[in-house]
Amino acid sequence: MTSRTAPTTPLTLHRTAISGHCHRVELLLSLLGLPYRLVDVNLLRGEHQLAAHRALNPLGQVPVLVDGDVVLSDSNAILVYLVQRYAPGSAWMPQDPVGQAQLQRWFSLAAGLLATGIAGPRFATLTGKPINETVQAQGRRLLDFLETSLQGRDWLLGGAAPSLADVALVSYTSQAHLAGLPLAPAYPGIAAWVARLQALPGYVPLQDHLDPQPAGAA
Ligand SMILES: N[C@@H](CCC(=O)N[C@@H](CS)C(=O)NCC(=O)O)C(=O)O
Known part of the structure; x- marks a missing residue:
């Protein structure tokens, strides 16, 4: 490397x-x-x-x-x-054409179903609004696919080390419960994957609450 x-x-x-x-x-x-x-x-x-x-x-x-x-x-x-x-040449990004295409697919899912189906309902919860069930169904679709994709592997691209695919997907997924989609008991593979990422040296958590607004703020 x-x-x-x-x-x-x-x-x-x-x-x-x-x-x-x-x-x-x-x-x-x-x-x-x-x-x-x-x-x-x-x-x-x-x-x-x-x-x-x-x-x-x-x-x-x-x-x-x-x-x-x-x-x-x-x-x-x-x-x-x-x-x-x-970190050029590292395991964070695959070098081969298939690995790069698979990474791109996870990026698209992070910008698509994850953003719509989990980030959206999570934001509704954090701001005290109701969750839209049609949108939430998109999040469930993503979680079903993630669970299947993680069968028999530790990381999304299947290698021995995490990649950018894991980094792109873990943030919102780690708080899927705030989108009304708890990982336990339905998604044991995803829960174990989140725990593996959280155990990495340098892992920092995603804030799960709004900061208090300063007095007088609108
Ligand atoms: N494709 C962008 C999306 C970023 C995004 O949606 N950011 C939100 C916060 S999570 C934002 O800035 N929203 C304000 C707005 O779109 O006006 C990325 O991956 O960075």
Whole structure:
């Protein structure tokens, strides 16, 4: 495996603490042992729409990673950047065509069924809104597929070590109960996989509650 020099100045992650999209980036930064600092963007107060944030990401979304002159948005794109830049040739990204295609499929699921079916209902719970059962059914579809995919393997791509597929999927899945889809007892394979990831040195948890709003906040 080739290794690259670690950054001399901390990378900056603009994030929202309850966002699993942001968490997957922070998780990889931590697992790779890279120095980083966090800048909180309060979505509930509209800070993602302010000019300063839109200058970083005109879509007005988090996460955004700043690494020197490099400014990147989109969580899965940032994961790829971090591995290619700081851990090239490592097990985090497969080198073979089939492995790369399988990783891309998990990225698509993370941006699709996971975001809609688990992140959506979880956000509803965290903000005190009712869960939409049609949307939640999409989350159940994903969990059924995850459970099947993990049969007989420790990691999603089937290797001896975790990959970016595991990093992209674990954040929201670890809190599927907040989407009304508890892992126990229906999904023992997923629960064991989450526990394996949580046992990795450098694992950081995803926040599971809203920060108290400052007095006088809307
Ligand atoms: N494809 C993007 C999606 C990011 C995303 O949906 N971020 C949410 C927070 S979890 C956000 O910024 N929402 C505010 C908005 O879209 O206006 C990624 O993977 O980073």
